Amino acid sequence: MPKFLWLLLCLLPVSRAADWQPWGPFGGSVISIAVDPSEPSHLLAGARNGQLFHSSDHGSSWSQLSFGRNLSGTVRVIAIDPSVKGHYWVGISAEQEASNGLWESRDAGQSWMQHLSGLAVESLALFSGTIAAGTRHGLYRTIDGEHWDRITPEHHSDLEDIVSVAFDPTDAKTLYAGTPHLPWKTTDGGKTWMAIHTGMIDDSDVFSIHVSASAPTQVFASACSGIYRSRNAGGRWALLQGIPKSSRRTHVIVQHPANPQMVFAGTTSGLFRSTDGGTRWTKLNSLAVNAIAFDPAKPNTMYLATELAGVQISTDSGVKVQPSNEGLHARNIRASASFGSLQFLSTAYEGSQGGLYIHSAAGWRKLGAATFSSDNIQSVAVSDGRLLVSTDQRILQSKDFGRTWTRLPTQPPGRGLKVAIGWAGSDRGLFRLTGATWKKAVTTTAPVRGIRTAGKQVIAWTNQSAHVSPDDGKSWRNIPATGLFSAAASCDGSVLLAMSDGVSVALPGAAPIVTQGIPPGTVSAVAFDGFRCEQAYAVQFGKLYQSTDRGLHWSAVDGPRTLSDISDLWVSSSGDDSLFAVVPGAGVFRLSAR
């Protein structure tokens, strides 16, 4: 391409698609799940970070529903009104009270109304038009969907945190309430409550209560102390002995909707099934199950909401399960790297369900599953023929794009390692790999938070300053930047600094200057286009800004929605101008160029 055309192209802002699209890898922790009884192809799945997903194709694909604003917390419980299509109830339990409450939608998730505002909702049960919601501050009930009454007594310490609730299917006034300390029961709609823990180990956190629809006096309760069954409506409990006595937390227990003798127990150590009403149990898999839902039209089809493994579908009553998470983005992405059309992502705190992923034309593929199953990857770096990852205290490399991994012969000192090709950072400073040894290049006063290279440009930053070398480490320039979140170096030597009070740009050889166009406030991530040296991006509280002059002037990018938060941002190195953003707890989003 002629040079002038290239320059002209660089001056043009990149035209972007309408919105961020979830990109993957999909999956993550799903806390709650429900099937629409009136339309069994429709499902809801709740995750952390206030994320609620909807599927209209039996869970094959998912899309996120918006509450109208960003919510934090966990979508703990979901209930769908069987009599009204698209009538959803979603309970959110969060540390921030603003997100807490029971959210209701009557239009299949298009709009929401908040009930029990400020109360962390832990459990939910429906009986015709009556709804019971267990919160951290008591059990509430409504009979008209609008007016709520607390039906557990105030100032009763044992009936404060209601973690599970169930109706007697024959009587709306009879409810079972599970607390972190034993279950309770009312037969008069909450006027009086009785402790029903005879036969139950005292220290029992009752995660789940299930009342048999075919024999309402038969009640199951799952607790950390085991699984219990009562044949007299909670009058006496019997610890089921047929399940292994290993330590587990049974989050859910439920009967097969068409076969009462088949009972499922979703635990932290796997899915268990009994086919004789709970006497003998079989472990079907090792998935950490948070919730179970059945297809009312095909009772053998069940949906598992799992910890870290997303939604799993079984069509044979749990014997075989398959993940089905297309579009469900609840991954905990920490590190990224780009090499040509290849994208590398690593997860954190996902154990064997997470690790290092590569995206190529063939889609997503997990790399080195065994190698990283117990380590949280801190950073990823890639160059031609070489792939590096750092964990807390070690750096591994692969020369065959992840098939095999070896630990570098020598490791840089310190913890919290961050790695780039030829460079590493830790709480001890910035190091350069020379031959087989690491030599300190820069002494930092705080742990290195990231390293980026662009040609001979090297930039490493802590939360207090950026260290920039224009000549591959021969000389260094220290740019103090209090509250530094992120930094980026352009292919022509400019440096962008994303800081707690805005974004600064340091042109080659010049002092940083405050840029214009972005309101004063925290900028959490910045990125340069590797091909268009003057094209830069910045994110402020999830809102994307764009600059065509190295970051001197910014303008908001119209079209893409404001994401809840963005912790990392980069431009595709394949030249297709795609922009990628990491949203904590919600995976990676891609903004394609038009």
Next chain:
Amino acid sequence: MFTPRRNRVVLAGLLAVSQFAAAQASFTEDKWSLSPFFGLTAHDEVHGGPGYDLANRPTFGVRVGEDLWRKFGFEQTLAWNPTKLQFLGPVKGVTQPDYGARNFRLSFDGLYHFTERGSRLRPFIAAGIGTARFNLTGGAQDLIRANLPPTIPDAQALLQYNYGGGLKYRLTNRLGLRVDARGLSSHAPTYGLATFGNPGGAFLLADRRLNSAEITGGVMFHFGGAPAATAGQPAPRKISKDFSVLSVTQDPPAAGVESQGILINRPVTYKATVQNPKNRKLKYQWYVDGKPMGTDSDTFVYTPTQPGPYRVQVDVTEAGKDNPAFANTPNVPSVYAKAPPPPPAPEHRVTVTSITADPASSIVGVPGAAQGSLTGLNATNSIAAGSPVRLTATSTDTLNHTLTYNWLVNGTQVGSGNPFTYTPATPGWYRAELRVVDPSANGVTPTVPAPLTIYARDTRPPTATCSVSNATLTAGQSTNLSVAATVAQGNTARILWTLSEGSVANTTAAQTAFNSSTVNFPTNPQVQTKTITATARVTDDNGATANCNTTIRVSTDPQAVHYGDILFSQGSARVDNAAKRVLLERLYPELTGAYQGYTLVLVGHTDARERARNLDRNRVRNTAAVVTANTRSCAALEPSRIKADWIGATESEYKDASGLADTRGSSINRNDPRSQNRRVELWLVPAGKPVPSVVKESRTLETKDLKPLGCPR
């Protein structure tokens, strides 16, 4: 001589004359007449045999007429026509002399007149039948006898009919003139000359006809008949004995002199009172000055249109009978119609009847009535300053003069014309007056209507200026927001605050407190700053708005967060299931989610009565093992993210976060202060931030210490 076509011409002429005569004045309705006449009779030739011709010679005669009906009558005519006979062909022995001949005729004719009796002209047609006597003179007879022996000439009387018409012209009631034209037809007389078998002798064929024409004129003497009618007056009639007109009244009554006459153009009602003992069906015909008018009624309403005398008459006849003899013509008085007196000269007066305004809402009333208050003035009862008002006056002038309109506002003339457009430039009250002048009446100034009051609204848009007392806040702090608003005169400013985030105490107050505690920041261990935009919208009564905004910079500097405490049984370091719920179901997801940049700090306590050694340390280690063991149900937090200390019975703040470790086994009573010290404090400390002050010695938990604990039950 006379052809049918010629007869038709004569008839048409009579008809034409009759049309003319019908319009003529009437005379005495004569009944009898005697009319001597003189004229000429022309005869056609008679062919057959030698043939002959009667010479055209004068005719004398007299007619006696009987006009028994209005248009039909009879007449008897006696006429004498001395002539000569001439043979048309040679007759043996005859030397072709003229033979004297005498024709007498007596006919009885019927006449139909085209006008009524008494008319001046009376065209008519006539037809009749009679006898004609044809005779030769004695000398002629002798001559024939001598030349044509044994012929004996003789007179002949033949049936003759006549037809034709004429015109009668009355000179006086008794004397008139007339002309007649008649066609006569009879068998041709042979005079006894027919001889057979005498070659060359005179013979006349008996079957030939003689046609003649007779034109006469004469004098008519009329006799009898009704008295002659005078011009403009119906003909005298015979008064009926069966009914009579008693009187004709007039309303209003007036005499026939000018001084006492009635007015023109005002209706006068006439009524005829008729005595009709036999209840004849009567017909009324009213006349005004001889002209029939009105309807068939005993009442007649007439409206004279011209001044002067006029005469009203009524003709009452018996209905269905044409004979006027039964009519009754009373005498009615003549009256005199006169023009009404001219109205008095009108008073010259100019009146302004109304003034309208466009827009109509601009007129709000008289001054003083509305000036007291500006409240309620809006687009429906006032106008905007700078907007034109079009004033239109409606006035009357008894003399229809062209008027001049002068407009005054607040006492000063501002223009003239009608309509007049005035534009109040500035807000306020305007007193508009109108003075109408008739220039052609030497300064006649008519009435001045009540002055109008116009209120021109202040339409200046509102303004707003925002300010904040402290534009830099730490999250959770408050500051005061103010808006200085100006609105148009008489308007009330309504204020509405909106915020990009955060809240204000009163969204509609000019001054309100901004609270930053609800400003949302992503969980992050670093300092964050957010610019909050507070916008005040000022709205006036007209709906006009002005906006201003101010920004507030809100920062959050994360510090160590006391997440809460988990409690332990007396003398025990076991993490019970209630505490595990806190650690595994709530805290661990936070540490691996939003709080990834935080360090978990554990601070162990013991109750002073607890004697077990290292109980506080073991409680911390067990707690750490629950979140780090990564086996069975325990979590997989890196031990490097945990800092710890154990401080024995040292008291510190106990935090019973809602739902946090508030349930326990029977050995724990959270209301017991000693139980509250059997605990491990849970702190979340941002990276790079100091640990809480309760920590005396920040310790790192070594893997080798935790691993033997496994996942505590």
